Amino acid sequence: MVKELDEKIDTLPDHVGWRLWQASRAWQAEFAAAMRAAGHGWFTEARAGLLGYIGRNGMRQSALIERSAISKQAIQQLLDGLEAEGIVERMPDPQDGRGKLVRYTSRGLDALRDGDRVKMEIERRYVSRIGEERFTALMGALRALAAREAAAMDEDAGAEGEVVESK
Amino acid sequence: MVKELDEKIDTLPDHVGWRLWQASRAWQAEFAAAMRAAGHGWFTEARAGLLGYIGRNGMRQSALIERSAISKQAIQQLLDGLEAEGIVERMPDPQDGRGKLVRYTSRGLDALRDGDRVKMEIERRYVSRIGEERFTALMGALRALAAREAAAMDEDAGAEGEVVESK
DNA sequence: TCCATATAGTCAAGATACTTGACGACATTC
DNA sequence: GAATGTCGTCAAGTATCTTGACTATATGGA
Secondary structure, three states: OHHHHHHHOOOOOOOHHHHHHHHHHHHHHHHHHHHHHOOOOOOOHHHHHHHOOOOOOOEEHHHHHHHHOOOHHHHHHHHHHHHHOOOEEEEEOOOOOOOEEEEEOHHHHHHHHHHHHHHHHHHHHHHHHHOHHHHHHHHHHHHHHHHHHHHHHHHHHHHHHHHHHHO | OHHHHHHHOOOOOOOHHHHHHHHHHHHHHHHHHHHHHOOOOOOOHHHHHHHOOOOOOOEEHHHHHHHHOOOHHHHHHHHHHHHHOOOEEEEEOOOOOOOEEEEEOHHHHHHHHHHHHHHHHHHHHHHHHHOHHHHHHHHHHHHHHHHHHHHHHHHHHHHHHHHHHHO
16 A cells, blocks of 8 residues: 555655654644543644643743743633633632633643653654664754754844844 | 743653654744745645645646545645645646646746755755754654554554454 | 833634535446 | 446635734833
């Protein structure tokens, strides 16, 4: 079947962006399927993306905005959904009358635990597929890339600042 | 700035899925920004994803559906958009009265060329960020993962087939 | 104290990228 | 040539995210 596909397809892209995209999508599909199988039918990609930023001890909605680089309105809508599903709850911040605290419900913490388990299972599967050495190299490269990316963005920001100044 | 962020964030995820997602998004953002800068304002992520599947010589809409694993309706809508932008054109398939051929316009081919250039630039940047060795390792791991992924899916499909049969 | 300004969150409307379902035109097969 | 299947389309609905406008609260002076 794979061979058939290879024959049919004249030019399948093979550059970093494509590979990263495919790998990312495959991981997400695997994760989402496992989560739904574990009874978390409310689970979607966008929600997962947001939940990744919420610390286990809860946090300010505004802190979530800072971290996730999603617009506050989008976050609000995602939180509305998650709240309706009973995964998180919002309560007024006693420290600041304007703010609200977001934290996991017990159901949300259950989901979090399941999520961690699933992640470990997928990781194990990946290691068995490509070998520990390759997997380690993959993680190392991705971490390095993320670190340099952040550094480059800082430089860009600095450079942009200079450009603005010189105007 | 990076340090500040590290201090503020108690638990940033560090698993394959997260890293792949971040890397993929970063690449896409870089690519999209460069494409827009090159005058291709019509460029969006979803469209890029679809264009990746269209061979330079054009192809049947139905073939596109097979390859991309997106619903035919979604593909149609994306193609509608791309056609309206003058990137691709659709013509009846002389071989099959039902089918239509999708192929790039000359404007589309220009965009494709720019895309290739941008990809190479990004790749060069990546290599200079993390080193050639690490970059090669990254690509190798991603390719291996994709190949094993496909193989695993075939196995699953086979297993599912058996299950259906045994019903 | 009171006012100006900034910040936290909400409400509303619209765009994009999908989905499912129903359908008409053409092909294939028996 | 009639049943069946495939190809593309039309229509409607959903999820995610965006921009813009708004309310309530906080803060830092005059």
